[in-house]
Amino acid sequence: MQGLRQGDPISPALFIIAAEAFSKGLNPLFNENPDMYYQTKCEVKLSHLSYADDIILFTNCKEAGLNKLMQFLRKFEDLSGQQINHAKSAFIPGKKANLIGHRIKNITGFSMKALALTYLGAPLYKGNKRKILYENLID
Numbered sequence: 001m002q003g004l005r006q007g008d009p010i011s012p013a014l015f016i017i018a019a020e021a022f023s024k025g026l027n028p029l030f031n032e033n034p035d036m037y038y039q040t041k042c043e044v045k046l047s048h049l050s051y052a053d054d055i056i057l058f059t060n061c062k063e064a065g066l067n068k069l070m071q072f073l074r075k076f077e078d079l080s081g082q083q084i085n086h087a088k089s090a091f092i093p094g095k096k097a098n099l100i101g102h103r104i105k106n107i108t109g110f111s112m113k114a115l116a117l118t119y120l121g122a123p124l125y126k127g128n129k130r131k132i133l134y135e136n137l138i139d
Contacts, residue, residue, distance in 0.1 A: 018080045019050060029072050036061040051120060066107050086110060
């Protein structure tokens with residue numbers, strides 16, 4: 001059986017179906033393991049945000065939870081045929097996680113980055129609003 005060629009008219013529809021399956025697969029994983037959720041100071045629980053083919057995963061889990069998340073990602077790759085681009089994937093640890101950044105890297109295979117960074121043209125950072133981060137958007 002042959003796959004679809006890039007640009008095939010049905011490709012976007014199949015991608016949307018796969019993205020929906022990805023999101024719906026993450027929900028039970030996090031609901032069954034509530035310690036995996038990242039929780040903000042306002043007590044908002046996050047697991048992921050997605051836009052088109054960009055996905056940000058949020059987690060506040062120990063090594064066992066991170067292994068479960070990576071197992072989910074590998075299974076999704078196998079079932080969907082889509083591959084995670086490890087060269088474009090990274091993790092941003094919290095203050096305490098900086099000490100175990102090398103262990104996170106070994107589990108995920110992703111590189112470690114620090115805030116501030118740009119995602120979909122908007123700066124991501126922690127702390128007070130910094131006008132300098134938005135100057136290119138204002139211009």
